[in-house]
Amino acid sequence: MTNTSNSLSFSLSRVSKMFSGSQFDATTAFSGGGFTSSQPSTLNDSSPAPSNSRETPGLVPVTVKQISEASQSGDEKSNFVxxxxxxxxxxxxxxxxxxVERNTDVSFVLDDGTGRIKCRRWINEAFDTKEMxxxxxxMYVRVYGHLKSFQGVKQLxxxxVRPVTNFDEIPFHFIDCIHNHLRSKIKVEGITSANPSSGSSLETPVKSAPNRSQASNPVCAQHSVDGLKGxxxxxxxxxxxxSDRSDGRGIHVDELSRELKLPxxxxKLSLKTLADDGEIYSTIDDDHYKKA
Amino acid sequence: MDTSNPAVFVNAQLIPNFIGKKVRTVVQVSQCDGGVATAKSTDDCQLTIKGLPQVPLMNYIEVIGIAESNNSIDAEIWTDFGSTFDTFSYNQLCQLANGEFKGLFL
Structure with a gap:
């Protein structure tokens, strides 16, 4: 399990670097779609998990292949997973x-190279007509939509629906799919690995019970009660x-290494992860940290 | 919904794995004569693209078609991506899509 998590984290950082190094400016490229940063596009931005402990992220970048493999959690009205x-x-x-244009809607097939999916855009007002x-x-298009199942066939x-004008958006989207796939995988495995007995861990992630006793060696324990790594x-x-130190400088990495008897x-890797998650922040320099 | 005929992201290095199959790649056209174009792949190799009409030289063109040999593609669909394109990211994507994340694409 540790190896999987490490390789996933490595892959995620590698894909993240691709995002930062790319010439493609996502902010401007996505501005035409009517969705701004206020609408979460990844798991980390999404609201707290609902009671069934499954998260519903805002807007997920996917491939048709991923959709084809998505399962439905219940009846035809339930969400895809x-x-x-x-x-x-x-x-x-x-x-x-x-x-195909009709009075009430426009239907089309979207081919993203991994497969084809039928899409329908309902026409309610002049703006919809103009957009279509x-x-x-x-033509290359970016589609935002809601997955539905009609007589067992997945549709969007x-x-x-808007035309792609900056063609770097195409590889960006697929890298985004990989990035999101990794994030959700890490998140799900982070939740489930504390409870290895659950059979279909990827399908139904279960947070470990709050009274679960921690492993005797906390450093070796892959995940603790609250889902944090050891x-x-x-x-x-x-x-x-x-946290109550009066000088406000925070704790130095050397002190953490010395007191916790860890390399x-x-x-540093742990501090970076926690800082990225907003749990801690650096103070006077990159070696001093405080709890957020 | 149909996922039976995917177009695989490839660079020149990956084409030999998909001879006779549908592929997609981005090339920079350096020469174009009577439907046959000579172009540079995102990993800096020379490719021959058949069935391509006259396109602006040095533009980046996405080609979707059948891989005929190690260095030639018979184009079915082509899209002019213009004069600027991030070939590095595209090349990385080709590797990722044929490596550990194959399941998302094929």
């Missing part, structure tokens, strides 16, 4: 084919215990 995460709204990028006039067959009810938990606990590399 990918990686143990409920899908509500999705975004795809692909080529438009077989566009801007796109045509053989689109609420926004070292992360130790670091957090130490920072919490010493400085592991401490």
């Amino acid at each position: 990918i990686n143990g995460v409920d899908l509500n709204n999705v975004t795809l990028v692909g080529m438009m084919f077989e566009k 006039e801007a796109v045509m067959n053989d 009810v689109a609420f926004s 070292i992360d938990k130790l670091v957090m606990d130490y920072l919490e215990q010493h 400085i590399e592991k401490i």
Whole structure:
């Protein structure tokens, strides 16, 4: 399990670097779709998990192949599940084919290279008509929509369709799919690995019971009660215990390494993870940290 | 819904794995004569693209078609991506889509 998590974390950081290094500016490229940063696009941004402990992220970048493998958690009205995460709204990028315009709706097929899916955009007002006039067959489009199942066939009810004008958006979207896939996988495995007895861990992630006793060696324990990795938990606990220091400088990495008897590399890796998650922050320099 | 005929993301290095199959790649066209174009792949190799009409030289073109040999593709669909394109990210994507994340694409 540790190896899987490590390789996933490595992959995630590798894909994240691709995001930061790319010339593609997501902010401007996505501005035409009517969705701004206020609408969460990844798991980390989404609201707290509902009572069934499955998260419903805001807008998930997916491929048609992923949709084809998504399972439905219950009846035809229930959400689709990918990686143990409920899908509500999705975004795809692909080529438009077989566009058919009617008074009430426009239907088309979206081909993203991994497969084809039928899409329908309901026409309720002039804006909808105008938006659909801007796109045509053989054109790359970005679609935002809601997954539905009709007589067992998955379809997409689109609420926004816009032409791709910056073609870096195409590889960006697929990298985004990989990135999101990794994030959700890490998140799900982070929740389930504390409870290895559950059979279909990816399908139904279960948070471990609050009274579960921790493993005797906390450093070796992969995940603690609250889902934090062993070292992360130790670091957090130490920072919490010493949060009342009057100088406000925070705790130095050397002190953490010395007191917790752990290699400085592991401490730094843990601090980076916790800082990225907003649990802690650096103070006077990159070596001093305080609990957020 | 149909996932039976995917177009695989490839660079020149990956084409030999998909001879006779549908592939997609981005190339920079350097020469175009009577439907046959000479172009540079995102991993800096020379490819021959058949069935391509006259396109602006040095533009980046996405080609979807059948891989005929190790260095040639018979184009079915092509899209002009213009004069600027992030080839590095595309090349990385080709590797990821044929490596550990194959399941998301194929």
